[in-house]
Amino acid sequence: MSDSTIQHHEESRDVTFRVHRFNPQVDSKPYFDDYTIRLEKGITVLRAINYIKEHVDSSLTFRAFCQAGICGSCAMRINGMSKLACTTQVWDELDKAREPGVIKVEPLRNLPHIKDLVVEMDPLVGKMQKYSNWVDSKMPEEQWGKKEFLVSEEEFLAYDKATDCILCASCVSECTILRAHKEYVSPAVLLKSYRMNVDSRDSIHDQRLAGLVQDHGVWDCTHCYRCQETCVKNIPIMDAIHGIREDAIERRGTKDTSGARHAEAFMEDIEKKGKLVEATLPIRTNGLAWTLKNLLPMAFKMVMKRRTPPPPPLVKASKGIDALRKEFKEMTSHVGKDHEKKSGE
Amino acid sequence: MKRYAYYQSCINESMTKEVDRSIELWQHDLGIEMVKMHESACCGGSNLDYVSPKHFALVNGRNIATAEKQGLDLVVSCNTCLMTIRSAKKKLDESADLRNEINEILRKEGLEYRGTSQVRHLLWVLIDDVGLDVIRKKVKNPLSKLRIAPFYGCHILRPSTVLGKDNPLEPTSLDMLLDALGGKTIPYEHKNRCCGFHTLLVAEEESLNVAAEALQEAMEQKADCIVTPCPLCHTVLDGYQGKALKQNGIKGSIPVLHLSEVVGLALGYSDRQLGIKRHIVTV
Numbered sequence: 001m002s003d004s005t006i007q008h009h010e011e012s013r014d015v016t017f018r019v020h021r022f023n024p025q026v027d028s029k030p031y032f033d034d035y036t037i038r039l040e041k042g043i044t045v046l047r048a049i050n051y052i053k054e055h056v057d058s059s060l061t062f063r064a065f066c067q068a069g070i071c072g073s074c075a076m077r078i079n080g081m082s083k084l085a086c087t088t089q090v091w092d093e094l095d096k097a098r099e100p101g102v103i104k105v106e107p108l109r110n111l112p113h114i115k116d117l118v119v120e121m122d123p124l125v126g127k128m129q130k131y132s133n134w135v136d137s138k139m140p141e142e143q144w145g146k147k148e149f150l151v152s153e154e155e156f157l158a159y160d161k162a163t164d165c166i167l168c169a170s171c172v173s174e175c176t177i178l179r180a181h182k183e184y185v186s187p188a189v190l191l192k193s194y195r196m197n198v199d200s201r202d203s204i205h206d207q208r209l210a211g212l213v214q215d216h217g218v219w220d221c222t223h224c225y226r227c228q229e230t231c232v233k234n235i236p237i238m239d240a241i242h243g244i245r246e247d248a249i250e251r252r253g254t255k256d257t258s259g260a261r262h263a264e265a266f267m268e269d270i271e272k273k274g275k276l277v278e279a280t281l282p283i284r285t286n287g288l289a290w291t292l293k294n295l296l297p298m299a300f301k302m303v304m305k306r307r308t309p310p311p312p313p314l315v316k317a318s319k320g321i322d323a324l325r326k327e328f329k330e331m332t333s334h335v336g337k338d339h340e341k342k343s344g345e
Numbered sequence: 346m347k348r349y350a351y352y353q354s355c356i357n358e359s360m361t362k363e364v365d366r367s368i369e370l371w372q373h374d375l376g377i378e379m380v381k382m383h384e385s386a387c388c389g390g391s392n393l394d395y396v397s398p399k400h401f402a403l404v405n406g407r408n409i410a411t412a413e414k415q416g417l418d419l420v421v422s423c424n425t426c427l428m429t430i431r432s433a434k435k436k437l438d439e440s441a442d443l444r445n446e447i448n449e450i451l452r453k454e455g456l457e458y459r460g461t462s463q464v465r466h467l468l469w470v471l472i473d474d475v476g477l478d479v480i481r482k483k484v485k486n487p488l489s490k491l492r493i494a495p496f497y498g499c500h501i502l503r504p505s506t507v508l509g510k511d512n513p514l515e516p517t518s519l520d521m522l523l524d525a526l527g528g529k530t531i532p533y534e535h536k537n538r539c540c541g542f543h544t545l546l547v548a549e550e551e552s553l554n555v556a557a558e559a560l561q562e563a564m565e566q567k568a569d570c571i572v573t574p575c576p577l578c579h580t581v582l583d584g585y586q587g588k589a590l591k592q593n594g595i596k597g598s599i600p601v602l603h604l605s606e607v608v609g610l611a612l613g614y615s616d617r618q619l620g621i622k623r624h625i626v627t628v
Contacts, residue, residue: 081514096515176539180554220548222555223391224539225503229513238504242395249396259547263392270393270404274386276355285546294549298588305623307584309359319383323454324407330450331403338399 012040013101015090017048019060020106023115030113033057034102039090046074046085049105049117062117069232072168076117077106082170084232108173110182124169127185131211133192138203149201162195162240164233171227171237183216187227187237190218194240197247209248218244219259258285271328274318278309347474350412350462351379352430354423354576355387360584361576363620364422367605368467370619371612374483375475379420384411388429391500391543399446405433406447409464410456422467422605424575425543428500431464431507466501468574468604469510472518477525485613487527491570493607494533494563494599495519496582498575502537513537519574519604526611531566535559540578545585550592556581557593564597570628574604584625600628 014036022030035052046064053060062085064074069087078088079096085105093103111119139147171187178184185193193212197205212218218241227237245263254264262285269276282291302308318324357364372379385408387393394401408430412419421427437444438460448457471480502513511518516537520530541555560582563571573579581589583601590597602610602621609619621628 176541176555177544177548177551179558180541180551181548184551216548220544220551222539222541222544222548222552224499224543226499226539229503229505236504246395246398254396262546263396266387266389266392267396267400270387270389270400275358276387276390278355278359282546298584301625302584305625307360307623307625315359318386320454324386324404327403327407327450327454328400331397331400331447334446335397335399 010041012038015039015048015094016102017045017052018102018104019049019052019117021060021116022113023059023061032104033060041091043090044086045078045088045090045093045103045105048090049085060117061115070166072166072232075108075168075170075173075232077104077108077173079104080106082108082173082230084168084170087232108169110173110175110178110186111169119169121169123182124167124172124186124188127189128192131185131189131193132204132208133189133196135196135199135202136204138201151200155198155200158198159195161235162191164235165191165195166233168232170230170232174226174230176224176226177220177222181216181220184220185212185217187221187241190221190244191235191237191240193218194243197244206251209244209251212244213248213252213257213259218248219257219262261285271325272317273315274321274324275315277312277315279311279315346373346376346378348378348380348417349420349465349470350382350415350417352382352385352388352408352412352419352421352426354421354426355390356423356576356580361579361603363623364576364603364605367603367609367614367619368422370614371605371609374612375471375480375608377470377475380415380417382408382411382419388426388433391425391429394429394432399443402433402436402443403447403450405430406437406444406458407451407454407456409434409437409460409462410451410458412462413459414456416462418463418465418470420465420467420470422574423577424466424498424500425577427464427466428504428507434460434464435507466510466574468501468518468522471522471608477521480522480525480608484525484527484611486611488523488607488611489527489529491528492566492568493523493528493530494566494568494571495523495530495536496533496540496559496563496571496573496578496601497537498573498578499539501574519572522604523572523607526607528572528607528611531568533562533566533568535562540573540575540581542577542581545581552581553585553589553592556585556589557595560586560590560599561593561595564595564599568599570600570602572602572604572607576603579603586626598626600624600626602628 016034016036018032018034021033035056065071067086069084074085079093107117108119114120175187178186196202221241254260265284386404389401497516497519502511505513523530539555541552545552606619606621
């Protein structure tokens, strides 16, 4: 029987919480404190650190409120993964611990650190404001309270899951691109923008979308799916991000941003050759000047190693390309009919 | 000899030709045969699904139906092709309407999507069908001198609702295979992180920062090389390595090998035969 299985069957045991500590008024750099306490099976990480604060070290600082997975205040990294302390069982974490019996607790990443397990949420709130993530009502103010909006079930289902977000910032903490650039819009903000943009009561859809396609916006997401995988409410965040992209292409066309041009190239090439024509992808995405400046310095090495993608005439079309083209066209007419039907409703 | 319909990934036909070349070399040694799908079309590279969800379902439904017609599982050696084609399969399996719509079109070409072929990564075939014990016995040149940083890449792990083979937080499949080949994998925090490939042309600075962080950790851990099952991750970590490290002021370099190449090395093939000389970073 492995160590972890033994742990799982024990009703009570000593557990060590290795907690990230940092008080900027006193400490020159962060450090870890170990707190070992006797716990019973069934206890959550939040109750355990509450116990530490009340009985062992009152200086330990963290945020928490509802203790029921609703308010989103107690998100922190537990054994390296961002999640809610109040819905995380200590015994489950013991199974995942790298060092037997030790659970590592750290603050969220990608947000400024304030003290111990507390991070600054203002940058996230600021981005929610920047992208106007609220319903700006279509209804004239004089009709407020006198008239109702009717929302169809189909429309409600489009944003039902997105409204489950409790703004805990776990996805923000795990985001690859936000880690690489702090200006990036971030997954929670994109999710909220999607939710507002599919709401028929809202009047600023186009303005919000215009902001989302700018630099550090929706096209900078690298499809790593870490946000979706970490979401404490199991919201398919990538569906929302893809939803914004689909909407951007539909409403704004495929020429206005490098992200849209890049995505459109796949569609073009599949119809033409059944294959991606990689050699011209950088030019079609960013233009000739960008390509020369950014890729020419690498090209020499690539040519020497015979690693350059073949020029378009040498990209052999897939076998059966004629059939694929016909099928592609037929589907294009289906999509056209779908759009007519949708706009007729 | 167990046969598979081998999906032709665009990148393996253009920039990373060494992947297919090495698989062709050793496939029969392990009792498997990858039958190339010359009629397969580009999966859409995790872009087509939002440009046009219906074309996305059509193209990938057709790819899978082609494998089904031969009665074979579809095998890929690119993570993004894996995730993309599996996503389409999931959508088709869950929606009779979508299935009927694409089948109405595919029928004219004598194809039908039924959902009978599985869509699998080469790594999974090696572990589940060939078996680690068989691989261990076939090793002629164990990788025992190598300290390897295993880089899984995103789309073989996430979204787990589509992939589901490894625990995305603590993946083990690549480590297990490298162990069977006699290599020593090192603890590597970036093993399940992103390489930055999908934003290379849209947000290059961000992509290179992502790649640099993964490269830096492998070098700090004194790994001899990084091994990845994805040619897209390879393209960033090898091809863009110099640029990524320079942008982040990091000195040094580290070789990056494809999964198919390390299998070939362990089975006794030379780096020249496997196409390892084609890499940008010298191995």
